[in-house]
Amino acid sequence: MRCRASLAATAAVMWLGLAHAPVSAADATPTIRVHDAWIRWLPANLPAAGYMTLANIGDKPEILIGASSPDFGEVSLHVNRLEGGSITMMPVRRITIDPHSSLSFAATGYHMMLMQPNKPLKPGDHVLITLQFAGGSSLTAPFDVRKPDSSRADYRHER
């Protein structure tokens, strides 16, 4: 439950960040392209995890500060860390994508943790996730729901 407490703190910080975003930029689009967007489906009520590659085609860094989805009550940014020989995950507040470069979530240990699903999901479904960036811009992308890939069993959520 250690993770839940820190998630609440992250949500509070994220909310403050959004509240202070300039209103005039609220509809702006980041210079980000989303590739390979997918959700690792897990049976029962285990939390699903979302992965993607973010390509920044602009001249300035873009900073991902949060995400939300109509299909989930809570979406958090996480990163995996190796601690004492086992992998644990920690909330992340900001993920910077440098200009003219891309960041693969799956390759770097980043993921979105998707909690409180509003409806049952199954492999083959599509979920819309809105990504929020520093400065008030946002981007919505479709994510494919897929079965866990046995060749990528390096990741699991701590319960």
Ligand SMILES: [Cu+2]
């Ligand atoms: Cu996680």
